[in-house]
Amino acid sequence: MERRNSFEELEAETIRRYGSPPGEISNNIRRNIRVFHLFGDLIDLFFPKVLRMFASMASGSSDQHNSKDHRTQNHSKPPNISNENL
Amino acid sequence: MSDEEIVQQYLSTQKEVYFDLLYNKYSNKVYAKCISLLKNEVDASDAVQEIFIKIVLTLARFSGRSKLSTWIYAISYNYCIDQVRKKKKNRLVYDEKIEDRDVIDDVDDSVIKETNVKRLKEVLDELNIMDKSILLMKYQDNMSIQDISESFNKSESAVKMQIKRAKEKYIKIYSEKYSD
Known part of the structure; x- marks a missing residue:
């Protein structure tokens, strides 16, 4: 025979008496979770870019600078127009 | 669906339906514990909100070594103890x-x-x-x-x-x- 456990009876009685938490609590939790997810997504989106920016600032060069160099190089090279291509 | 499956599904899909399953299963017991420890329905409602937010945010850390219910109740007890401590501002x-x-x-x-x-x-x-x-x-x-x-x-x-x-x-x- 299973022995009595007053602690479990007390818990059951408390649940019977007070029931569920107020309905707005679950809505508040869902709203908070959505906000946290939004923050998480924003961090996922922008954090690597910010990190790259700081890294390039620390190393004294930037992607922008590099890409400008690359562009300049391309522009400095005249298009290959020769009689053979014409 | 077992608790572990619900946790896995929630972590991989982030769908609210899995959160709802956990909430519906455990909120009454967590609420009863909070009322019992904080002795106040308003504080207990706030506590349930904070506890479930904490559960969701730390769910990825649930290792499965203990039962999910044990893990949820441990968070609940620790939260309520901290709240009472903050109110009393003394060491227990x-x-x-x-x-x-x-x-x-x-x-x-x-x-x-x-x-x-x-x-x-x-x-x-x-x-x-x-x-x-x-x-x-x-x-x-x-x-x-x-x-x-x-x-x-x-x-x-x-x-x-x-x-x-x-x-x-x-x-x-x-x-x-x-x-x-």
């Missing part, structure tokens, strides 16, 4: 240096477990939050000594000592109140 028995030695517990569990429910509630309400929590964890949630020690980040012998002291205090208060 929780932080007492407890000797790390073998503990001989000579109070029979049935003496406490088979108390009349009304009296049980009255005596528990006179214990401090830590003693009350540790008795609820052991006898209401049937948590193992190992689970309780992990919940409070204490050694198992420290938890055994805490339980022993809580039971002794319970018997003392009970005897004083109902010495008929």
Whole structure:
């Protein structure tokens, strides 16, 4: 025979008496979770870019600078127009 | 669907339907514990909100070593203990240096477990939050000594000592109140 456990009876009685938490609590939790997810997504989106920016600032060069160099190089090279291509 | 499957599904899809399953399954018990420990429905409602947000945010850290219910209740007890502590702004028995030695517990569990429910509630309400929590964890949630020690980040012998002291205090208060 299973022995009595007053602690479990007390818990059951408390649940019977007070029931569920107020309905707005679950809505508040869902709203908070959505906000946290939004923050998480924003961090996922922008954090690597910010990190790259700081890294390039620390190393004294930037992607922008590099890409400008690359562009300049391309522009400095005249298009290959020769009689053979014409 | 088992608790572990719900957790896995929630973590991989982030769909609210899996959160709802957890909330519907555990919110009543968490709410009852919060009312029992905080003794106030408004504070208990706020506590349920904070506890479930914490559960969702730390769900990825749930290792599955203990049952999900044990993990959820541990978060609930710790939250309520912190709240009471903040209100009282004093140090509880929780932080007492407890000797790390073998503990001989000579109070029979049935003496406490088979108390009349009304009296049980009255005596528990006179214990401090830590003693009350540790008795609820052991006898209401049937948590193992190992689970309780992990919940409070204490050694198992420290938890055994805490339980022993809580039971002794319970018997003392009970005897004083109902010495008929």
